[in-house]
Amino acid sequence: MMPRLDATAVDDPAGLVGLLSAAGLPTEDVAEPGRVILRYANEGREFVGIGGFEPLGSAVLLRSIAVVPDHWGHGIGRSITADLMGRARQRGATDAFAFTTRERPFLAALGFQRVERTEAPAAVLATRQAMGLCSASAVLWRKETGR
Ligand SMILES: CC(C)(COP(=O)(O)OP(=O)(O)OC[C@H]1O[C@@H](n2cnc3c(N)ncnc32)[C@H](O)[C@@H]1OP(=O)(O)O)[C@@H](O)C(=O)NCCC(=O)NCCS
Numbered sequence: 001m002m003p004r005l006d007a008t009a010v011d012d013p014a015g016l017v018g019l020l021s022a023a024g025l026p027t028e029d030v031a032e033p034g035r036v037i038l039r040y041a042n043e044g045r046e047f048v049g050i051g052g053f054e055p056l057g058s059a060v061l062l063r064s065i066a067v068v069p070d071h072w073g074h075g076i077g078r079s080i081t082a083d084l085m086g087r088a089r090q091r092g093a094t095d096a097f098a099f100t101t102r103e104r105p106f107l108a109a110l111g112f113q114r115v116e117r118t119e120a121p122a123a124v125l126a127t128r129q130a131m132g133l134c135s136a137s138a139v140l141w142r143k144e145t146g147r
Pocket of ligand 1: 023024025065066067068071072073074075076077078079098100104105106107109110
């Protein structure tokens with residue numbers, strides 16, 4: 001079962017740089033406009049993780065998904081990702097993409113599939129993550145938001 005989480009919009013993503021860099025995730029562009037970044041609390045109102053996406057028309061680029069290490073392994077990453085997918089779907093996005101710098105069994109466990117860059121919309125390939133923050137060897141993942 002997925003834990004119930006409360007999501008709050010993050011007005012100051014720069015404040016999350018510590019958690020993101022500790023998790024090995026890019027921070028350089030996190031505060032740029034146009035990103036949706038949310039912080040998540042559990043039912044005890046404890047801060048347990050963050051997640052976000054860049055809306056790109058019929059697609060979103062998921063990013064900045066990180067769970068506070070003390071809370072790993074309890075379905076929180078799955079719950080955050082499901083919440084982000086639901087929000088993407090509500091905005092009319094049919095596909096969610098994500099770049100990772102190495103194999104991520106986490107995304108595979110959630111039903112994402114590895115795809116080639118040629119299968120991604122131009123808007124995804126034009127993001128800063130695609131253009132520079134992630135190396136050319138980055139792995140690209142896709143999942144339909146409605147699945
Ligand atoms: C990856 C991360 C978000 C997972 O968070 P989590 O709350 O521990 O994940 P969950 O408990 O929701 O696990 C969901 C599924 O992913 C699998 N999974 C999670 N982390 C995994 C790992 N490191 N290796 C293999 N499988 C993993 C779980 O087994 C689970 O699958 P199951 O339901 O089939 O058993 C967390 O470890 C983290 O913040 N890591 C650092 C940042 C990072 O790597 N972000 C992801 C970028 S894509």
